[in-house]
Amino acid sequence: MADDFRASPRTEHERALLDVVRRYLDTYNNDVERLVLDVYSHDVDLYMTGGEIHGKDQFLAVELAILEAAPQRHMRIDRALICGEDTVVIEAVILDRARPEFFSPLCAIFTIRDGRIVRDHSYLDPSQWPGIAAAAPLATPGGLGKPAGA
DSSP: OOTTTTOOOOSHHHHHHHHHHHHHHHHHHHOHHHIIIIIEEEEEEEEEBTEEEESHHHHHHHHHHHHHHOTTEEEEEEEEEEETTTEEEEEEEEEETTSTTOOEEEEEEEEEETTEEEEEEEEEOGGGOTTHHHHGGGSEEOOBTOOTTO
């Protein structure tokens, strides 16, 4: 992974957005509790394929369940794109050192305010995701791709 995520910040504000993405990657791979507590806002809303998470308590429970089931999971960010004043899109992949053949693409759209992620829309295929079976009961059903009005 390139340190600059193949992004070219033009302003200090854009550099600050990318710093949040760097903190996200570092804590995702090294300290999931810090990820939830220090990188996301206290009232974060996450929407992913097949589920939703609202607030840090639910988010931490989900992440700890995934980590317990797949302690060697990790992420690589290949690209980050700054879109407007508060949005960064990442192109990434989830890997698992315990299963070297495992590879799951991920695209996430982060809304960032005051140095924290306040909204996360993550598009992924959860069917093979490391630890997802342990975490699924902790997420709220729904998420991205649900029918309008549902």
